[in-house]
Amino acid sequence: MSRALHQLSLTEVAEAIRRKKVSSVEVTQACIEQAQRVQPKINCFIALEAEQALKAARKADQAVRKRGAKTGPLHGVPLAHKDMYYRAGKVSTCGSKILRDYRPKVTATVVERLEAAGAIWLGNLNMSEFAANPTGHNDHWGHCRNPWNPDHITGGSSSGSGAVVAARACYGSLGSDTGGSVRLPAAACGVVGLKSTHGLVSRYGLLLRSWSQDTVGPLTRTVRDCARITRVIAGADPRDPSCATFAVPDYERGLTGKLKGLKIGLPANHYYEGLTPDVAQAMKQSHAVFRSLGARVIELPVPDPARMFLLSNIVSISEASVIHRKWMRERPQDYSLYVRSRIEPGYHVPATTYLEALNLRAHYLAEFISGVYDKVDLLHTPVMTMPAPTIAETEPKGSGAVAEIVGRITRNTRPTNYLGLPALSVPAGLSGKGLPVAFQLMGRPFSEALLFRAADAYQRHTDWHTRIPHL
């Protein structure tokens, strides 16, 4: 292998372990060394579990050596996750001061599924406090920093997930997305990130941010890697009744590279407004790639995302204010300004307003499907209108500034959470200052297979996902 072990993709390294070309101990050690090297620069880990990971890797290697051993699709592969996926008895800080020593009593379904597939737990990753800001600022554990330029934000709230995968310190990571929290760090750090359809992946055993809109999704180096993790974690779970019960497709099998006849829509309103020149240029180039692959790229108007943004926000603040009610009354000083400011308005929204916002979801979803997905197969938009801003630029000067910063960063991601639809963030270029730029593909409910097929075809003809930041 000409590339260093830690630079392989998840599916490449899983195959190498399965074929006994490398051991899990070797790849885990390579990730630990890389993690220790980058941690002082980007602060992506809250806890690196080096010894436990190596112990698990040794066990994984023993299993591979057994004659006729059956191994899972992630056998021996080190992954690290946003510090909000519970493991019974082990600390899960949720990026907060308040839960600094919190030891949950349950293990998340997705964690059990990753373990059953053979994955190694490398550590717990930095994140925005209580998954509640889209920049990655964290006053309690230190800001996570962008591997492409540590003065810039990683995006959040899955800040450590974006940074660690970009920095090649593990092969994949789980994030969560309630308003853009997987897609924003994926876009800002130059990796792939999936916001799954509402109900595709169990949310049992993880921190709640807004239970009506929370989704689980992987951040990875390639689309194929993302498809693999998604298949492992998706599917019905009796412990999460909001989970859909239909069969999960073999997403990797659908990666044919073929896009002929696919109709990709470009929204004529909202999503492409106010782009910086480098984002506009990267989007234009990605349209050309899709056209060259045989897709039809069509401009069309979409139902007003700005209204959906507001409705999503109402649902989010109302539910967050319930989740945090005790601490907001007894320990408000233990929240950062970012988080406190985003929970507070929820105490002043009438219950009827919250319920109307929930009742409106079906109407807007129906309008979006008939207005968009009855005409095109996928929608293509920039994830952010600009490359990642600096940490200093997104430091709020007061409570009133928080909503403006959050609105600017999440304007293209949050409406999708209200609609419950899937969206995949894909690296699409570098800005003049060397910061990643990304588009997202959005589809109808449970169309992850199609998103993966289209984005994988794009990655076969581009190399943005292979670029590595110099750290």
Place this chain on the structure above:
Amino acid sequence: MNEKVTAELIRGQGAQLRRLAIEESRARELAADVERMNNAVIDAADERLDFNDEPARFAALLADTREAGKK
């Protein structure tokens, strides 16, 4: 009728209904925020909702309109 949401309302509601003390300056910001969001919902609800609506329709529609079930 569409009267403004005031800082007094926010402070009173916080103290009387939620046992929360809110400073005057923050109450003014919250009043503007809440008014904007509340009006957006009322306008949308007036246009779209009727007495048969309930939140569970959303999950049912996601399942009904899924990719695999596309006509």
